[in-house]
Each structure stands twice: as C-alpha cells, then as structure tokens.
Amino acid sequence: MKTKTIRLKNRPVGVPKPGDFELVTQELPGLSQGEILLEASYISVDPYLRGKMSGTKEPRFELGQPITSKLIARVVESRNPHFRSGDYVSDYLLWQEFQIAGGSGLTKIDPHQAPLPAYLGVLGITGLSAYLPLLDYGQPKPGETLVVSGAAGAVGSIAGQIGKILGCRVVGIVGSEEKAELVKEKFGFDQAVNYRGSNDLNAAIASACPHGVDLYFDNVGGPISEAVIANINPYGRIIVCGAISNYNETTPALSPSLLPLVVYKFLRIQGFLIADFSSRFPQALNQLHEWLQQGKITYSETIVQGFENLPNAFIGLFEGLNQGKMIVEI
Amino acid sequence: MKTKTIRLKNRPVGVPKPGDFELVTQELPGLSQGEILLEASYISVDPYLRGKMSGTKEPRFELGQPITSKLIARVVESRNPHFRSGDYVSDYLLWQEFQIAGGSGLTKIDPHQAPLPAYLGVLGITGLSAYLPLLDYGQPKPGETLVVSGAAGAVGSIAGQIGKILGCRVVGIVGSEEKAELVKEKFGFDQAVNYRGSNDLNAAIASACPHGVDLYFDNVGGPISEAVIANINPYGRIIVCGAISNYNETTPALSPSLLPLVVYKFLRIQGFLIADFSSRFPQALNQLHEWLQQGKITYSETIVQGFENLPNAFIGLFEGLNQGKMIVEI
Numbered sequence: 001m002k003t004k005t006i007r008l009k010n011r012p013v014g015v016p017k018p019g020d021f022e023l024v025t026q027e028l029p030g031l032s033q034g035e036i037l038l039e040a041s042y043i044s045v046d047p048y049l050r051g052k053m054s055g056t057k058e059p060r061f062e063l064g065q066p067i068t069s070k071l072i073a074r075v076v077e078s079r080n081p082h083f084r085s086g087d088y089v090s091d092y093l094l095w096q097e098f099q100i101a102g103g104s105g106l107t108k109i110d111p112h113q114a115p116l117p118a119y120l121g122v123l124g125i126t127g128l129s130a131y132l133p134l135l136d137y138g139q140p141k142p143g144e145t146l147v148v149s150g151a152a153g154a155v156g157s158i159a160g161q162i163g164k165i166l167g168c169r170v171v172g173i174v175g176s177e178e179k180a181e182l183v184k185e186k187f188g189f190d191q192a193v194n195y196r197g198s199n200d201l202n203a204a205i206a207s208a209c210p211h212g213v214d215l216y217f218d219n220v221g222g223p224i225s226e227a228v229i230a231n232i233n234p235y236g237r238i239i240v241c242g243a244i245s246n247y248n249e250t251t252p253a254l255s256p257s258l259l260p261l262v263v264y265k266f267l268r269i270q271g272f273l274i275a276d277f278s279s280r281f282p283q284a285l286n287q288l289h290e291w292l293q294q295g296k297i298t299y300s301e302t303i304v305q306g307f308e309n310l311p312n313a314f315i316g317l318f319e320g321l322n323q324g325k326m327i328v329e330i
Numbered sequence: 331m332k333t334k335t336i337r338l339k340n341r342p343v344g345v346p347k348p349g350d351f352e353l354v355t356q357e358l359p360g361l362s363q364g365e366i367l368l369e370a371s372y373i374s375v376d377p378y379l380r381g382k383m384s385g386t387k388e389p390r391f392e393l394g395q396p397i398t399s400k401l402i403a404r405v406v407e408s409r410n411p412h413f414r415s416g417d418y419v420s421d422y423l424l425w426q427e428f429q430i431a432g433g434s435g436l437t438k439i440d441p442h443q444a445p446l447p448a449y450l451g452v453l454g455i456t457g458l459s460a461y462l463p464l465l466d467y468g469q470p471k472p473g474e475t476l477v478v479s480g481a482a483g484a485v486g487s488i489a490g491q492i493g494k495i496l497g498c499r500v501v502g503i504v505g506s507e508e509k510a511e512l513v514k515e516k517f518g519f520d521q522a523v524n525y526r527g528s529n530d531l532n533a534a535i536a537s538a539c540p541h542g543v544d545l546y547f548d549n550v551g552g553p554i555s556e557a558v559i560a561n562i563n564p565y566g567r568i569i570v571c572g573a574i575s576n577y578n579e580t581t582p583a584l585s586p587s588l589l590p591l592v593v594y595k596f597l598r599i600q601g602f603l604i605a606d607f608s609s610r611f612p613q614a615l616n617q618l619h620e621w622l623q624q625g626k627i628t629y630s631e632t633i634v635q636g637f638e639n640l641p642n643a644f645i646g647l648f649e650g651l652n653q654g655k656m657i658v659e660i
Contacts, residue, residue, distance in 0.1 A: 255585070263381075
C-alpha cells in the first residue's frame with residue numbers, strides 16, 4: 001500500500017518555510033510477523049523539533065528522511081499478539097499517514113479515559129514537561145511568585161495551573177491581549193503581561209510581581225527572559241523548558257550575561273530532558289488525570305486539519321498561532 | 331585607645347581606586363562586661379567584596395563605614411569568660427587594627443593545627459566554597475572533565491585539586507604562563523590554558539578537553555566562561571562561584587544568551603551562598619584538614635604586609651596580582 005510522508009528537504013535557515021519540507025508518496029511493504037500497521041490519527045508539532053531540524057538538538061533529523069514527533073495512531077492491521085486492530089497507541093513516530101511499527105515502545109491509550117488529543121497534551125509529554133521539572137527543580141512553595149513565559153502555550157498553560165494548585169501566585173507572559181484574557185479567565189493565572197503591549201517589559205513584570213519572582217518557568221528565552229530574570233529574587237529557580245525566541249536565530253542576539261546575577265542572587269538555572277523522568281511518568285500522569293477530572297486543570301488545543309498541513313502548523317508555532325497544544329488531525 | 335580604620339569613601343565606578351577608600355584613626359571606648367578587644371592579624375581580601383561596595387550584593391557596605399571581611403585576630407584583652415588574652419579568633423570583622431567584639435559568632439582557631447593564614451584560605455570560607463558546591467552541585471564522577479576558571483586563584487586552585495582527588499580530569503584556565511605552570515606543577519591539574527596566550531580560546535579549551543566539559547567551576551564569568559560553556563557536554567553542571575570579570579563593568583558586556591544551550595544540553599547553572607552550607611562546615615573542614623595533612627591538597631598565598639595596603643591588595647585582585655589566596659598581614 002501507499003502512504004504520504006513528510007520529509008525534511010532543507011535545514012531551515014531562520015524561520016522554517018514550507019519549502020523546507022517535502023510531501024512524497026511511498027510504498028509500504030507488507031507486514032512481517034510481530035509487526036503492526038498504524039494509521040496516524042493526531043500528530044503533535046512542537047517548538048523543540050526546530051532544533052532537530054538544524055541539528056542543534058541531538059539526535060537530529062536527517063535530510064531526505066521523515067520528521068518524527070509524538071503521534072497517536074490507530075492499529076489498522078496486526079501481526080503482533082499484543083495489539084489488535086482498532087487499538088490506539090502513542091509513540092515518537094514518523095510523519096506518515098501509514099507506517100509499520102514493531103510494537104516495542106508503543107503505549108496503548110484508552111480513548112474512553114480522555115479525548116485522544118489530550119494524550120499529546122496534558123496527558124502526554126506536554127503535561128509531564130510542565131509538572132515534573134516544576135515540582136523537582138522549582139520546588140514551589142505556597143505564596144511564592146511563579147512567572148511562566150509562553151503562558152498561553154501548551155506547556156506554559158499547564159505549568160501555570162499547577163503553580164496555582166501548589167499555592168503560588170502565578171503571572172503569565174503572553175503575546176496578545178486575547179491570550180492575556182485566556183490565561184487569566186480560563187487558566188486562572190493571577191495576572192498576565194502582554195509583552196507586545198509593553199514599552200518597558202521589565203517594569204511591567206515588576207508591577208505584576210510586587211514581591212519579585214521566585215520561580216521562572218521559561219519557554220521562550222530572549223528579551224522576555226531577560227526582563228523576568230531582572231526581577232528575580234535571591235534563591236530564584238529558573239526552569240528552562242524552551243527558548244522558542246532563539247530557535248530561528250541566524251545570528252544569536254546579544255544580551256548581558258546572566259552569570260553575575262547567578263552569583264549575587266544564588267540562582268539555579270536548570271534545563272532538562274523529560275525522558276530522564278520516565279520512571280515517574282505513570283505516577284505523574286495519574287496525578288494530571290486526576291486534576292483534569294477534578295476540573296483543577298484545563299487545556300486549550302489548536303487542531304489543524306489535514307496531513308498536508310503539518311509543515312504549516314509547525315511554522316505557525318513561531319508566529320504564536322496556537323493557543324495551547326498545536327495538533328494536526330489526520 | 332586609638333585604632334586605624336579603612337572606610338568606604340566612594341562607591342567605585344569601574345576598577346576600584348585607592349581614593350575610593352579612606353584611612354582614618356578613631357578612638358575606641360573601653361571594654362564593657364562580656365566584650366573583648368581584638369587586634370587584627372590577617373585580613374582576607376576577596377573579589378566578592380566588590381559587589382558589596384557597589385551595592386549589587388546584599389548586604390552592601392555603607393559609605394563612611396568600615397569595610398568588613400574575614401579576619402583572623404588576636405584577643406588582646408577580655409572581659410568575656412569564653413576568651414582569654416592570646417586566643418586567636420576568626421569572623422567577618424571590620425577593617426580595623428583594633429576592634430571590640432561581643433564574642434558571639436567568633437570561631438576560635440588553633441595556631442598549632444595549621445598556619446594562621448590557612449584559616450582564611452583552604453581551612454576557611456575559601457576551601458569550603460571550593461569543596462561543598464563542587465561536591466553537591468557538581469556531583470563529579472571519576473573520569474569526567476572539570477574545567478576551573480581563575481584556576482590559580484584561592485578557590486579555583488583548591489576546587490581543581492579536589493576535582494583530582496575525586497577522579498576528574500582537571501583543566502585550569504589562567505591568565506599567565508607562570509600561572510599555567512603553577513596549576514600543573516604545584517596543584518596537579520592535568521592541563522592549563524592561558525587565556526591571554528590564546529587567539530581562539532574556544533578552540534584552546536576544545537583541545538584541552540577532548541571529551542568536552544562535564545563540569546565547570548566558574549570564578550570569572552565573561553568571555554572565558556562563554557568559551558568554556560561552548561564546549562560543555564549534555565548534562566553539564568556549571569557552578570558559578572564568582573564572576574570577577576564582570577564586577578568592575580560599568581556597562582555590561584553583551585554575549586549570546588546561555589538559555590538555548592541550557593535547553594539543548596540539559597544544563598544546570600548554579601550559584602550559592604556558602605553560609606547556607608554552614609551546618610556542614612565542621613565536617614568539611616575536617617576533610618580539608620585531612621587532605622592538607624596527607625599532602626593531597628596544597629595552597630598558594632599572596633601575603634601583603636601592612637594595614638595601609640589593604641585597598642591596594644584588594645585592587646590587585648582585579649589585576650591578577652595574587653597567586654592563591656590574597657591576605658594582608660597586619
């Protein structure tokens with residue numbers, strides 16, 4: 001049978017362009033014993049993929065090969081006793097409508113427990129990336145001020161809500177008035193700062209954080225992070241989940257070094273690979289699921305229709321087109 | 331009786347100048363019950379004092395008030411039953427030849443256990459600042475590469491030797507060929523890079539660290555740190571003890587943000603206040619003393635004579651005039 005595939009054609013320079021990807025149709029072989037045929041249902045597009053396209057993030061994508069990201073797929077045909085036709089599974093898989101998998105590494109998911117796309121968001125790597133690093137590296141204490149950048153985004157919106165559950169005062173940085181309303185109304189942040197609406201972001205953050213910033217959950221980097229960190233308190237913890245403002249830079253923007261502030265204020269700046277927390281995923285997913293059912297967290301999704309639109313959905317992440325998790329429905 | 335005192339006259343702009351300090355003679359009152367009269371023997375001058383002079387590091391020094399740093403002093407007269415004339419004590423005390431203390435907070439030190447100045451260096455805050463953060467935040471593993479900047483300095487020379495004891499490959503960054511020899515010959519570093527002798531520091535560090543940098547113990551900040559961090563491995567730990575290259579900046583130098591690298595390489599950048607480790611000081615000092623007696627660590631001192639030379643000794647730190655701990659002997 002045939003499948004559509006999206007391959008990396010060129011390593012993007014600056015903001016990725018549709019021409020950096022190519023849609024091809026290829027033939028799939030028949031199933032061998034132990035294999036299953038998967039049909040993609042939902043495909044996650046995420047800012048971190050940008051680094052793998054340039055090769056700054058290992059392992060990198062190879063030119064002429066399909067992109068890989070987190071997928072939810074339906075088993076169409078199975079020659080593996082652990083999977084039946086109609087099962088839904090999730091894993092890092094190829095940007096293909098159909099693909100053959102061996103079965104190892106696949107997680108079965110239950111469409112009756114939660115809507116399928118939620119397994120790419122709050123009940124997937126997105127939710128885990130918000131929860132576990134915030135808890136472990138942030139060690140939030142009730143009454144502390146947590147600032148979240150990219151606050152209307154997939155991870156940011158969840159990180160902020162978890163901050164609220166843990167008793168923090170939560171301030172979100174967003175890129176539009178609409179998103180500012182969203183994080184306050186829908187996600188229950190105490191305050192929001194629209195960086196596009198501010199001439200003096202440093203002062204705007206100071207005003208939104210009268211007791212300074214104890215924790216910073218950073219998804220964006222760049223001048224926004226500079227302004228937040230200028231307001232940080234002694235012993236501040238900075239969890240660096242993403243740096244979307246830097247991913248498309250062709251020449252790096254320059255800024256004053258953070259190192260003197262790290263000395264003077266005893267800061268911790270912490271990155272992470274979420275896979276390193278994998279032993280705690282089941283427990284963390286249970287907690288996230290419970291909060292979701294209790295209505296303590298909610299989420300936004302931006303669902304784009306059609307396999308062919310994967311590159312555009314991905315590129316849209318850098319234009320802030322998404323509210324919450326950006327997902328392509330096949 | 332009268333004492334000489336050195337006060338902060340002006341908040342330094344850029345590199346501190348002798349005129350930022352003033353030497354005055356003042357009258358001391360008589361001792362009240364519970365008080366002791368101290369005569370300064372050795373006074374520690376340290377880069378971190380610079381921040382307290384500008385007020386970037388809290389608590390800051392006030393204009394017209396004496397500078398405070400770590401001192402070793404002899405008890406001249408005592409009206410406190412816990413101290414006798416002739417005892418030696420150590421604490422954060424005033425830059426004065428004589429001063430009156432209440433007795434609380436003073437640590438008695440034994441001149442028979444080690445030379446007195448060592449209690450300002452390897453057996454004091456200097457040794458502790460090298461040992462405890464390296465151990466806790468660095469978590470060095472045998473075979474890992476540790477880079478130390480300011481490697482011929484007080485903390486750096488000890489941090490590197492502890493790295494060797496713990497099984498690391500240790501590379502020091504220094505500012506002269508003489509210091510490069512010193513850290514290799516006297517302190518047993520595996521390699522040294524003289525940043526003043528290199529046109530391409532990034533490449534020089536890469537060549538000295540063929541397996542990359544796993545741990546970076548940073549005393550200097552600035553372009554040296556940029557070059558080290560450019561060579562850091564995934565999961566690299568950066569312990570930021572000092573940023574001497576930035577302390578005298580009037581306008582901060584600009585550099586590419588570290589945050590994208592923190593994301594891509596899962597880095598930790600950690601500052602600290604050594605006082606937060608105080609419950610472990612006794613145990614750590616025992617360990618340092620044992621290593622010293624076993625000849626596993628050694629140290630350098632630069633001892634400047636004369637109370638009046640305190641400002642010059644302090645200023646000399648920023649010119650790299652010291653090898654190891656800079657101390658003024660009164």
